[in-house]
Amino acid sequence: MAMLQRRLLKRTLEEAKARFNFNCYPILSPRASFSTLPSSSATASDDVPPQLPPFDYQPKPYNGPSADEILAKRKKFLGPSLFYYYQKPLNIVEGKMQYLYDESGRRYLDAFAGIVTVSCGHCHPEILNAIVEQSKLLQHATTIYLHHAIADFAEALASKMPGNLKVVYFVNSGSEANELAMLMARLYTGSLGMISLRNAYHGGSSSTIGLTALNTWKYPIPEGEIHHVMNPDPFRGVFGSDATRYAKEVQDHIEYGTSGKVAGFIAETIQGVGGAVELAPGYLKQVYDIVRKAGGVCIADEVQTGFGRTGSHYWGFETQGVIPDIVTMAKGIGNGLPLGAVVTTPEIASVMAQKIQFNTFGGNPVCSAGGLAVLRVIDKEKRQAHCADVGSHLIGRLRSLQDKHDIIGDVRGRGLMVGVELVTDRKEKTPAKAETALLFEKMKELGVLLGKGGLHGNVFRIKPPMCFTKDDADFLVDALDYAMSKL
Amino acid sequence: MQRFIPARRLLSVTKYYLRRQRRCFSQVAANEVDNNDGFVPKIPSFDYSPPPYTGPSADEILSKRKEYLSPAMFTLYSKPLNIVDGRMQYLFDDKGRRYVDAFGGIATVCCGHCHPHVVEAIVTQTKRLQHSTSLYLNHAISDFAEALANKLPGNLKVVFFTNSGTEANELAMMIARLYTGCHDIISVRNAYHGNASGTMGATAQSNWKFNVIQSGVHHAVSPDPYRGVFGSDGEKYARDVQDLIQFGTSGNIAGFISEAIQGVGGIIELAPGYLPAVYSTIKKAGGLCIADEVQAGFARTGSHFWGFENQGVVPDIVTMAKGIGNGIPLGAVVTTPEIAAVLTRRSYFNTFGGNPVCTAAGLAVLKVIEKEKLQENAFVVGTYLKERLAALKDKYDLIGDVRGRGLMLGVELVSDQKLKTPAKLETVHIMDQMKETGVLVGKGGFYGNVFRITPPLCFTKEDADFLVDAMDYIMGKM
Numbered sequence: 001m002a003m004l005q006r007r008l009l010k011r012t013l014e015e016a017k018a019r020f021n022f023n024c025y026p027i028l029s030p031r032a033s034f035s036t037l038p039s040s041s042a043t044a045s046d047d048v049p050p051q052l053p054p055f056d057y058q059p060k061p062y063n064g065p066s067a068d069e070i071l072a073k074r075k076k077f078l079g080p081s082l083f084y085y086y087q088k089p090l091n092i093v094e095g096k097m098q099y100l101y102d103e104s105g106r107r108y109l110d111a112f113a114g115i116v117t118v119s120c121g122h123c124h125p126e127i128l129n130a131i132v133e134q135s136k137l138l139q140h141a142t143t144i145y146l147h148h149a150i151a152d153f154a155e156a157l158a159s160k161m162p163g164n165l166k167v168v169y170f171v172n173s174g175s176e177a178n179e180l181a182m183l184m185a186r187l188y189t190g191s192l193g194m195i196s197l198r199n200a201y202h203g204g205s206s207s208t209i210g211l212t213a214l215n216t217w218k219y220p221i222p223e224g225e226i227h228h229v230m231n232p233d234p235f236r237g238v239f240g241s242d243a244t245r246y247a248k249e250v251q252d253h254i255e256y257g258t259s260g261k262v263a264g265f266i267a268e269t270i271q272g273v274g275g276a277v278e279l280a281p282g283y284l285k286q287v288y289d290i291v292r293k294a295g296g297v298c299i300a301d302e303v304q305t306g307f308g309r310t311g312s313h314y315w316g317f318e319t320q321g322v323i324p325d326i327v328t329m330a331k332g333i334g335n336g337l338p339l340g341a342v343v344t345t346p347e348i349a350s351v352m353a354q355k356i357q358f359n360t361f362g363g364n365p366v367c368s369a370g371g372l373a374v375l376r377v378i379d380k381e382k383r384q385a386h387c388a389d390v391g392s393h394l395i396g397r398l399r400s401l402q403d404k405h406d407i408i409g410d411v412r413g414r415g416l417m418v419g420v421e422l423v424t425d426r427k428e429k430t431p432a433k434a435e436t437a438l439l440f441e442k443m444k445e446l447g448v449l450l451g452k453g454g455l456h457g458n459v460f461r462i463k464p465p466m467c468f469t470k471d472d473a474d475f476l477v478d479a480l481d482y483a484m485s486k487l
Numbered sequence: 488m489q490r491f492i493p494a495r496r497l498l499s500v501t502k503y504y505l506r507r508q509r510r511c512f513s514q515v516a517a518n519e520v521d522n523n524d525g526f527v528p529k530i531p532s533f534d535y536s537p538p539p540y541t542g543p544s545a546d547e548i549l550s551k552r553k554e555y556l557s558p559a560m561f562t563l564y565s566k567p568l569n570i571v572d573g574r575m576q577y578l579f580d581d582k583g584r585r586y587v588d589a590f591g592g593i594a595t596v597c598c599g600h601c602h603p604h605v606v607e608a609i610v611t612q613t614k615r616l617q618h619s620t621s622l623y624l625n626h627a628i629s630d631f632a633e634a635l636a637n638k639l640p641g642n643l644k645v646v647f648f649t650n651s652g653t654e655a656n657e658l659a660m661m662i663a664r665l666y667t668g669c670h671d672i673i674s675v676r677n678a679y680h681g682n683a684s685g686t687m688g689a690t691a692q693s694n695w696k697f698n699v700i701q702s703g704v705h706h707a708v709s710p711d712p713y714r715g716v717f718g719s720d721g722e723k724y725a726r727d728v729q730d731l732i733q734f735g736t737s738g739n740i741a742g743f744i745s746e747a748i749q750g751v752g753g754i755i756e757l758a759p760g761y762l763p764a765v766y767s768t769i770k771k772a773g774g775l776c777i778a779d780e781v782q783a784g785f786a787r788t789g790s791h792f793w794g795f796e797n798q799g800v801v802p803d804i805v806t807m808a809k810g811i812g813n814g815i816p817l818g819a820v821v822t823t824p825e826i827a828a829v830l831t832r833r834s835y836f837n838t839f840g841g842n843p844v845c846t847a848a849g850l851a852v853l854k855v856i857e858k859e860k861l862q863e864n865a866f867v868v869g870t871y872l873k874e875r876l877a878a879l880k881d882k883y884d885l886i887g888d889v890r891g892r893g894l895m896l897g898v899e900l901v902s903d904q905k906l907k908t909p910a911k912l913e914t915v916h917i918m919d920q921m922k923e924t925g926v927l928v929g930k931g932g933f934y935g936n937v938f939r940i941t942p943p944l945c946f947t948k949e950d951a952d953f954l955v956d957a958m959d960y961i962m963g964k965m
Contacts, residue, residue: 060615064626065626065629065630067624069626070624070625070626070629071624073629073630073632073633074624074628074629074632076633076644077629077632077633077635077636077644077645077646078621078628078629078632078645078646078647078841079645079646079647079824079827079828079830080827080828080831081827081828081830081831081834081835082621082647083622083834083836084621084622084623084624085622085623089623089624090623090624091623091624091625091626092616092619092623092624092625093615093616093625093626094615094616095615095616095617095619100616100619100623114618114619114620114838115620115622115838117618117620117838117839118617118618122616122617122618123613123614123615123616123617128613128614131613131617132610132613132614135601135606135609135610135613136601136606136610137537137538137571137572137573137601138570138571138572138573138578138600138601139573139596139600139601139606139609139813139814139815140592140595140596140600140813140814140815141570141573141578141592142592142593142595143556143560143562144561144562144563144593145562145563145567145568145569145570145578146545146548146549146552146562146567146568146569146570147548147569147570147571148542148543148547148548148569148571150552150556151543151547151548151551151552151555151556152543152551154551154552154555154556155551155554155555157555158555166554166555167555167556167557167558168555168556168557169556169557171651172650172651172654172816172839173649173650173651173654173837173838173839173840174838175654175837176650176651176653176654176683179683179684180683182684183684183697183699186699187697187698187699192700204835204836204837205654205657205658205661205683205684205685206657206660206661206683206684206685207683207684207685215833216833216834217833217834217835217836218833219661219665219830219832219833219835220665220832221661221664221665222670222702222703224700330838330839331838335617335618336617336618336839336842337617337618337839338650338816338817338839338842338845339816346558349557349558350558352557352558352559353557353558353559354697354698355559355693355694355695355696355697356559356561356694356695357557357559357682357695357697358682359651359653359682360592360593360595360651360652360808360809361595361650361651361808361814361815361816363556364814364816366815367816
């Protein structure tokens, strides 16, 4: 008996050692299946992959083209520049709330929400209903005629805004929204210079490429007068969390690099594509002052942080205690509908009346009806509070994971806009690119679809539909723990 | 000796008198009964009743628009219409009154409002998956890209999906600039290509251009057969493009962009022979030729699927939007694999572009156009409509020009046929009266004196008759 106990103890200790092994082996031990069902031959609990929380829903059977067929058509008809995730790309055919289904009916936890876009949940019934009902009545007529949907939605959106932000322009994407914001800033101020943050992403159109400050996304085209200021990045920034020092840099850009007057400043409160980087606390307050003294307007890019995602506030900029002059939004605004918006003050809006500016699809009845339903769902289902609750649980668990695995350099974010940065060396903060790619694949096999970001592609972006639960969060962290332990 | 009466006029006059026999008038037309001749054109019958409308009134909507939407947002008509329902080529206002939609939501609704096959595709897909992005695979985007590419000639087979015409043209311009390494782009005066920074430059009407930097664009003389200085001599106009390149650029340019029929500009067909001559010039300057098919594409011109085919050219890049999805927010850029490869230098990504719902709708649209032979219908009805409008032109001095192709037609009003003085006020008045009679047309042209007739492609001869009769009736009373 004692010998058996000694053997068991020895095995447990060995396994514990392996678990706390800090070496990262690039080759994974071969595994036969990563199904969500626990392995029947499990001897220790950490040999068993974590299981997806249960979900009472059956996807429809899929009879369409296979992944390979689709991939072949994509290569031929969509060009080599249309990239995709995963070595073996996923054929996602159906979605329900925070889950996605592939062609075989396998369920995945969608921890990326179609890039922070599916805010309420895939095929959320209330939003679905609004879209379907409106599509049957009238898809499109343009704003040259009246329709109540656009007016109702504009009113509801404006009521969510502080200050005098109440004139709404509807467009079809984040890029269009930021383009319009830039136009407004330049017209209103009569100045040309725009300021944006290094590591920012604001769009892929010719002007917004100028504001975007990540070389991956910048084609070599003329951008006009744009100043990319130092990123107030608490993790990697040279001044850490010292907002004042970063703000001074903006002051320097204006005083030395411009005529002293600028058109405007634009920033995301938590950089999305850049890797869920939260701006150092107090930064925006100081910068807004500086920019306004230089005659510029302040633009808040809420394409990813808006609509309650940060948990503590409805809008990202509120977490920094400021009120912008122009707010741009897209992505989550329509739970996936092609929709974007710019909200500004009547004063700034009036300069747009000098000429005609018209957006054919913008504000169409279906997207407006969908958008209004989204606002209602977020309020009714108390999504913002939910994001705060689940988000803090998620971040708490991830921080514990950080204590356990050296590869986790930083855990950051707010609510359900979270980033996990991986490094091979905690002091040097060397980006763990290869490991991130590996873990990314591994997580998919385990049933979790994450996002990836950061200039070096070493940040996991966790920004799920806002109906994500604590159980989902636990599953995600357990899966990450499991995957990292196997590295 | 009998006076020779043109058969066409005889026919239209005969029809006019035959219709006077009609006894019953539509409910609203009764308000317009003229005591003199008692005849008001009647909207063709249609077997559909919209559900009763219980939403906000026109006034409530207007006041909310004034408060929460752009101060520059305009409406047509002195008393703006509250349009709440649409079915095929008809729209319904909040009182359930039916109108012939001769504008198609600005040449956008091509299959017909709430066309059952398109709605079905949208609803089915929306219930399954609205959005996931192209980071994952989905068959809807690839199936639609394939079907779209198959509609294009030459080696035009790589598709980029965007969310609007502006986004499509912006991307096309960027691709041209990257591919050639040059910055200069030539567009045509009176063109409309979009409202973002690059496209605002290409757009060539001051009404749409704000006082911001729009670099690297040159505007060529518009090959306008009606108002242009060279009449219909396409090749003479093409020389202006040659001059722009030789004197205004380094001699090498990024490209040339134009609509085959200018939409916003007032349905102006490019003079015959223009595009072939210009394309040749552009190619010699190392540039790419971009065809903006946002309005003229998708069978609207009747004789061909694409507007540029009417001019006998094959562009390097084709942009499209509006009709591509029957009203769903969707745009596309199609080019050759060689040119498309330029975007691999960095990453270009469009979050909403190519989403399952919009691409499912787009595929349904292509199928409907083919199955219901909408291109042929556009040709037949469009030709008929144009003939009737031309007859109307003979009758009224107010009509300066009737032009266009298929169901992309324009009627330009002038107060002096020789001087071609734009009849702006008359246009506004007639447009308003047309609406009262039950026909919704569009307005365009730099002077705002051109009726734009771009209905859903299911428009019938009866609808065409109603439109022309209404116009005749109204002009007759002026």
